Amino acid sequence: MLDTEKNLLFLHYRAYYFSMTEPLPHWYLLGAGNMGTLAAWYLTRAGHTVSVVTNSPRLPLQKQLIFANQRMSLTLPCVSPAELPPAIKHVLVASKTPYTDSALQRVKGHLNNETQVLRFQNGVGALDGRLPSGSVMLEAITTSAVKGQSPQHTIVAENVTWIGGTAQPPEWFEGLQIHWPNLHWEADIRLVQWRKLVANAVINPLTAFYDIPNGALMNDPALLDQARTLCSEADALLAILDSQWPGDSFTAVLEVIRDTADNTSSMRADYQRGATTEIEAINGWLLCQAKNQGMDLPSHRRLVEALTSTP
Numbered sequence: 001m002l003d004t005e006k007n008l009l010f011l012h013y014r015a016y017y018f019s020m021t022e023p024l025p026h027w028y029l030l031g032a033g034n035m036g037t038l039a040a041w042y043l044t045r046a047g048h049t050v051s052v053v054t055n056s057p058r059l060p061l062q063k064q065l066i067f068a069n070q071r072m073s074l075t076l077p078c079v080s081p082a083e084l085p086p087a088i089k090h091v092l093v094a095s096k097t098p099y100t101d102s103a104l105q106r107v108k109g110h111l112n113n114e115t116q117v118l119r120f121q122n123g124v125g126a127l128d129g130r131l132p133s134g135s136v137m138l139e140a141i142t143t144s145a146v147k148g149q150s151p152q153h154t155i156v157a158e159n160v161t162w163i164g165g166t167a168q169p170p171e172w173f174e175g176l177q178i179h180w181p182n183l184h185w186e187a188d189i190r191l192v193q194w195r196k197l198v199a200n201a202v203i204n205p206l207t208a209f210y211d212i213p214n215g216a217l218m219n220d221p222a223l224l225d226q227a228r229t230l231c232s233e234a235d236a237l238l239a240i241l242d243s244q245w246p247g248d249s250f251t252a253v254l255e256v257i258r259d260t261a262d263n264t265s266s267m268r269a270d271y272q273r274g275a276t277t278e279i280e281a282i283n284g285w286l287l288c289q290a291k292n293q294g295m296d297l298p299s300h301r302r303l304v305e306a307l308t309s310t311p
């Protein structure tokens with residue numbers, strides 16, 4: 001037997017043992033959009049159960065997930081806030097960041113210091129100060145991509161996903177890893193999160209403002225210069241926040257631009273349709289941290305001003 005097969009068998013055995021001793025989580029999902037549906041798919045494959053918390057009780061959601069080689073159906077039951085149990089143990093937050101507060105309102109009063117909250121969002125800090133003290137915050141970062149309009153979700157790219165935020169993974173993590181391709185545990189999730197944050201803070205607002213696909217940033221020396229400046233401002237701040245920050249964001253961002261050259265960034269898509277973008281949780285978070293350090297990030301500030309000013 002190969003080592004990888006032995007490892008998989010071991011993981012299956014551990015997951016089975018755990019499911020016999022501890023019930024698998026029931027997740028209350030806030031935001032059954034693209035990412036929420038993909039996460040719900042893998043959680044249910046691993047034997048967890050998932051309900052969507054909606055303000056108006058509805059029939060179960062009948063979701064379609066379109067993978068590269070197959071089309072799958074997923075039924076997600078809905079519950080209204082009034083139907084929630086007094087205490088919720090597992091919450092998955094996958095709403096777009098500007099709607100986090102209204103999403104959390106639905107579970108208000110049901111979270112406590114035993115609740116595990118898994119945040120599946122871009123940007124940083126959307127839940128800061130919004131959870132009861134003692135609740136466990138886990139962060140998920142992914143380079144996978146899902147597009148579409150509910151109930152149809154097309155999995156455009158299945159890449160790497162990291163979950164982390166506590167010293168040890170929760171007991172259910174190993175079982176989930178068997179079913180979720182390329183899922184990794186990262187105890188200190190910040191560096192992974194900040195790498196993604198910087199890519200989003202550079203690519204998203206530039207492509208939204210200039211109304212171009214990601215790859216077009218490579219074709220214009222002036223735009224590349226802007227990207228370089230945004231990266232070095234972010235690196236200067238992040239190095240102060242954490243001496244372990246490896247810097248060199250420009251190289252990492254160029255790689256993401258190349259890998260997603262044909263993409264319309266999520267911010268460009270939101271901006272084009274006049275929707276509120278996630279810029280506050282991305283560049284806004286960097287600006288807020290910079291302010292706390294007595295720093296300015298002029299390129300990020302100007303982009304936020306340009307994209308949030310009313311025309």
Ligand SMILES: NC(=O)C1=CN([C@@H]2O[C@H](COP(=O)(O)OP(=O)(O)OC[C@H]3O[C@@H](n4cnc5c(N)ncnc54)[C@H](OP(=O)(O)O)[C@@H]3O)[C@@H](O)[C@H]2O)C=CC1
Nearest residue numbers: 031032033034035036094095096097099120121122145146
């Ligand atoms: N899609 C992707 O490929 C990736 C997404 N992400 C991140 O994951 C998070 C979720 O993204 P994604 O699933 O694509 O988002 P969606 O556009 O699918 O929306 C997710 C949920 O956000 C809420 N929402 C969205 N628009 C509105 C609106 N105009 N008014 C009120 N609520 C709204 C809805 O919640 P409800 O159903 O509760 O009303 C919706 O189901 C974001 O932070 C995104 O940046 C990260 C990596 C990749």
Ligand SMILES: CC(C)(CO)C(=O)C(=O)O
Nearest residue numbers: 203260263264265266267
């Ligand atoms: C990585 C990138 C920039 C891909 O388009 C993205 O995450 C987004 O569009 O929000």
